[in-house]
Amino acid sequence: MKYMMMVKMDAQSEAGRSFEAGLPPDEKLETAMGQLIEKMLKSGTLVDMGGLLPVAKGAQVRATGGKLAVTDGPFVESKEVIGGYAILRAKSKEEAVELGREFMQLHLNTLGSSYEGQLEIRQMLDPEDCAAANSSTVQLSAR
Amino acid sequence: MKYLILVTMDRNSDVGRKYEAGTLSNPELVTELGKLMEKLKNSGKLLDVSVLVTRSKSARVRGAAGKVSVTDGPFIESKEIIGGYIMVEAESQQEAIEIGRSLMKIHVEVLGPSYEGEMEVRQLSDQPPGGAPK
Numbered sequence: 001m002k003y004m005m006m007v008k009m010d011a012q013s014e015a016g017r018s019f020e021a022g023l024p025p026d027e028k029l030e031t032a033m034g035q036l037i038e039k040m041l042k043s044g045t046l047v048d049m050g051g052l053l054p055v056a057k058g059a060q061v062r063a064t065g066g067k068l069a070v071t072d073g074p075f076v077e078s079k080e081v082i083g084g085y086a087i088l089r090a091k092s093k094e095e096a097v098e099l100g101r102e103f104m105q106l107h108l109n110t111l112g113s114s115y116e117g118q119l120e121i122r123q124m125l126d127p128e129d130c131a132a133a134n135s136s137t138v139q140l141s142a143r
Numbered sequence: 144m145k146y147l148i149l150v151t152m153d154r155n156s157d158v159g160r161k162y163e164a165g166t167l168s169n170p171e172l173v174t175e176l177g178k179l180m181e182k183l184k185n186s187g188k189l190l191d192v193s194v195l196v197t198r199s200k201s202a203r204v205r206g207a208a209g210k211v212s213v214t215d216g217p218f219i220e221s222k223e224i225i226g227g228y229i230m231v232e233a234e235s236q237q238e239a240i241e242i243g244r245s246l247m248k249i250h251v252e253v254l255g256p257s258y259e260g261e262m263e264v265r266q267l268s269d270q271p272p273g274g275a276p277k
Contacts, residue, residue: 051268058265066256100204113209123196
């Protein structure tokens with residue numbers, strides 16, 4: 001099964017503020033992450049990953065009352081910031097959570113106990129295991 | 144440039160409730176979205192698309208005060224639900240927003256004016272985290 005892991009920060013935390021300011025990631029973290037990514041790619045548990053630019057540089061498209069509205073960042077109201085994502089391949093949610101734990105532990109080890117962050121791990125609707133998942137959910141046949 | 148467009152819903156909206164209950168099944172929406180994806184794919188703009196499974200099957204991993212903790216879904220305290228995403232190749236943010244608009248327009252046309260939703264359009268960094276090989 002595939003899982004999408006979103007890396008979130010509180011906009012007011014140190015990590016969130018430095019992310020929004022567009023500062024490069026901590027060097028120690030980057031080295032440790034490089035090693036973890038290498039290991040996960042080799043074992044086939046990491047399918048894809050990417051970092052996002054600050055939310056302030058993004059945009060929102062909103063539908064309400066039958067109309068569309070586009071707003072450019074920054075968005076003062078957003079409390080949570082998504083900084084990046086990873087797509088994981090795991091046999092179960094438990095395995096995906098273990099991968100997330102390792103990822104998070106590495107952040108704590110390199111950035112220290114002042115670090116605060118959160119991962120949201122969501123199962124993806126994979127046509128291969130569609131029958132096993134929620135078959136009533138909307139399915140896109142794009143690929 | 145690569146853009147990630149996250150499709151989000153309000154948990155308390157009609158569409159959000161149906162999504163969480165796993166009953167958001169609309170053949171017309173699937174057909175119309177399929178057509179748009181086909182078009183984007185043929186023009187080389189579609190890099191990836193996926194629908195996420197209801198949050199009751201998800202988990203959160205939190206790091207704070209030096210400790211890691213895990214919580215299983217559903218997360219009733221959070222208002223916003225991410226239902227899926229598309230990743231596109233676009234020449235500018237404007238083009239990525241236009242793609243987001245056409246995707247949103249289909250939702251409004253098929254589901255009617257009661258539909259409420261939001262998309263977050265975010266540019267991807269061209270530097271992979273951790274200097275990973277791409």
